[in-house]
Amino acid sequence: MATTALMNTYGERKLTLVKGEGVYLWDDQGRRYLDALSGIAVCGLGHSHPGLTAAISEQAGTLLHVSNLYNTEPSQQLADLLRAETGMENMFFSNSGAEANEAAIKIARKFGNDQGIQNPTIITMNGSFHGRTMATLTATGNPKVKEGFTPLLEGFIHVDYNDIDALKAIDNSDVVAILVEPVQGEGGVKVPADDYLVQLRELCDQRGWLLMLDEIQTGNGRTGELYAFQHTGIMPDVLTTAKGLGNGLPIGACMAYGKAAQVLQPGNHGSTYGGNPLVCQGAYTVIRTLLDDGLIANAKTIGSYLLDGFNRELEGEAKVQNIRGKGLMIGIELTQPCAELVGAAAEAGLLINVTAGNTVRLLPPLITTEADADQIIAIVSQLIRNL
Ligand SMILES: Cc1ncc(COP(=O)(O)O)c(C=O)c1O
Structure with missing residues (x-):
């Protein structure tokens, strides 16, 4: 049960996340999620990056x-x-x-x-x-x-x-x-x-x-x-x-x-x-x-890979208005509100976001691989088809 001691500025939050590593996050029930949101475009290096952890640990002690x-x-x-x-x-x-x-x-x-x-x-x-x-x-x-x-x-x-x-x-x-x-x-x-x-x-x-x-x-x-x-x-x-x-x-x-x-x-x-x-x-x-580590180039490559994948998977899908993006900033605009997809994706082990009411927004970490991208494409496309 979430505390009421925090001001309710974010509405109900369903998940309590306790740990992260690379592109994955875990909740307090031990469930693992593929992170396609990166704390809203923040964790480009993914979670618990060893180099970053070492650098700030050493600085904290200095x-x-x-x-x-x-x-x-x-x-x-x-x-x-x-x-x-x-x-x-x-x-x-x-x-x-x-x-x-x-x-x-x-x-x-x-x-x-x-x-x-x-x-x-x-x-x-x-x-x-x-x-x-x-x-x-x-x-x-x-x-x-x-x-x-x-x-x-x-x-x-x-x-x-x-x-x-x-x-x-x-x-x-x-x-x-x-x-x-x-x-x-x-x-x-x-x-x-x-x-x-x-x-x-x-x-x-x-x-x-x-x-x-x-x-x-x-x-x-x-x-x-x-x-x-x-x-x-x-x-x-x-x-x-x-x-x-x-x-x-x-x-x-x-x-x-x-x-x-x-x-x-x-x-x-x-x-x-x-x-x-x-x-x-x-x-x-x-x-x-x-x-x-070439992660900026990776954002470009995996971004194009995701766009191509979604265009292929969602071709002819009437609910899709537009698929667009630049690098690892991707939006799939639907013809209808789709906030419910956030919960449905979490159920399927994927963290995504919906913005502007009808746009699925994907902001995966810059360390995302083709294999991770394949999972994102498969899960999100299926959810949109089922909406
Ligand atoms: C383009 C842009 N500007 C400003 C902000 C505000 O940043 P912060 O939440 O760190 O204050 C955001 C946050 O989403 C943003 O996307």
Whole structure:
């Protein structure tokens, strides 16, 4: 019986998970599950990765926390690695994705204030998800996330995702930035046109706006590049990430480039825990392992394998509206609500998620093999046929 001492913000949770190893999780009844969700795009290395466990165990016995009044080696090492791999100039470490976006929003606002813009305004997209803090839920393009939390913040306007013309039509001198996901995750694994980011970059350059990419879900190898913008030739001004960066350790990053990298100055932002030695040593190990073990390429290969498999298995299935994805971020949109598939999949020993009401979302670990993928394809296809 689950305790009532936890606030009921997540509704009823049927499973109590007690252990993980690789692509598998076990519940308190000893049942094993194939994990096709990775703690919602977090555990790219899978569970109980020995290299990560060793790195954080050693760091825990060396130095956990000293505050940001001092330099520590793990945060510098992680920042240097991320800079080398992304080309971004500098970064701020936070404890979560929403906080990474808060830093981005503050950069955009200060970027505007510094130019004398009184009400700096950020454009975000309908269907987007940027977090649950007051600023990030205001930025989010989903009314359900905002319901009951007025007054919201000023300074956000929303347009349709993947619609460059809607952006071009905006005539508002208060606009300072666009905040956008390269693939919308919570919004239903929406993959935009191939040239969307390139067009956004061009428009931002023309208008003097910052291009801020929310790669909290798409980052850290998930789409088949370390960060999704690396599928294109562009550089963002601001790049936020979290989730897969820590593989379960609470860390986010707000990275900045060019003019955006000079905006925040001493006293403008902070976090007591942000970037502490434990999480940074862990995140460094995560990124090194993703790069050294070829897991980013694996995300691309297994992602295509899954898409091909689902297209084959579900061909002609009337309940399937669309199968799409990038790397190991896959959505199967159905013509009907399908939340019940989550429980049915768990019964069959597979953990999946349903988002946007009618889209089966698969976010398996980046260590997923073809054999694991075959199981995912077989179970999910059968469940959809039986729905
Ligand atoms: C694109 C995106 N941005 C922001 C967030 C919020 O991250 P967190 O839950 O770590 O605050 C999420 C979480 O799902 C996300 O998918």
